[in-house]
Amino acid sequence: MASARIVDIRAFVLRGGGADYHDQSDGHWIDDNIATPMSRYPAYRKSRRSFGINALGTLVVEVEADDGTIGFAVTTGGEPAAYIVEKHLSRFVIGQKASDIELIWDQMYFATQYYGRKGLVVNAISGVDLALWDLLGRLRQEPVHAMIGGPVRDEIQFYATGARPDLAKEMGFIGGKMPLRYAPVEGNEGMNQAIADLAEMRERVGPDFWLMLDCWMALDLDYATRLAHAAAAHGLKWIEEAISPDDYWGYQSLKKAVPPGMLVTTGEHEATRWGFRMLLEMECCDIIQPDVGWCGGLTELLKISALADAHGKLVIPHGSSVYSYHFVVTRHNSPFAEFLMMAPKADEVVPMFSPQLQGEPVPQNGRIAASALDKPGFGVELDRSLDLARPYKP
């Protein structure tokens, strides 16, 4: 293995859930009148799919070594990301040693800096990076967590994101994060309803179960501040991604304005060590939530995590299945993780990236044992019976 070289990289696209987990059918909680920055447009108020939250689809990246070993990963990005992988990033991957992950990352990032830096391009870089870590683990016959320092705990505890924190509590999760379903466009009436819904859920789950609200960038600073203060009466643990990811100054103000004890979190739509440096050095939040499939991959997330640790901040990655589990289990400042409830009614535990990953571990009683991750690479296989298309095959 020591000198295994990469002989091919392939980019496929998939539709229907999986890494692009917003790509669901009607009736799913994840697309039920959730507040967004587009809520002020009636045509786009009810459904996030109406404005294209699922426009991209899943990107599947495969990297093949000269001994025939194949590593892969999935993330959000679809055809445009596949184009970037095949037409631009591939030149930095093919011919390199499978262990030259840092070198490959550096060249992919700085070669695309003139048009990338965040968003789709960094999603594509993340997909390649995760596939490289999977390949290296398969070549070395080691789980990814063992290559980045090994577990610091015996299990990962999860909070659940979904419409039913009451059911999540019964399933053994440590908390429940609900999507905010009223936006500033619905005024005080909407806020009152959001607080009434929170109060009702607090009643159901009791005083100690964590309850959080995910605002998905939908609010302004004034509304977020008023919502936080109204929600404090019902023990809201954190207010998530309340305002635009670009408004570092607004987050800096929000963190000072929320009631004592309430946490401000954000970061799932932030990218690279430089973006998270802004959030950390401007004191924007208490917890950063990078998505390992969107922030630059595992190679970049390790750098982001060390930066956060130096600032005394927790890193709780946005739900990204095994790609974040192998990271979380090895980091002292990642004491728990997110599990996205992908069942339409959030009433049962199903694999987060279903149906794409075979062998994807799911929490039992809200936990995954570190030992469940002890398979080479990220420990999952791609379901090749799915309708994989390779739009930019050379």
Ligand SMILES: C[C@H](O)[C@H](O)[C@@H](O)[C@@H](O)C(=O)O
């Ligand atoms: C539940 C939220 O609206 C998003 O759909 C979710 O993907 C993300 O923000 C999260 O934190 O899980």
Ligand SMILES: [Mg+2]
């Ligand atoms: Mg979120």
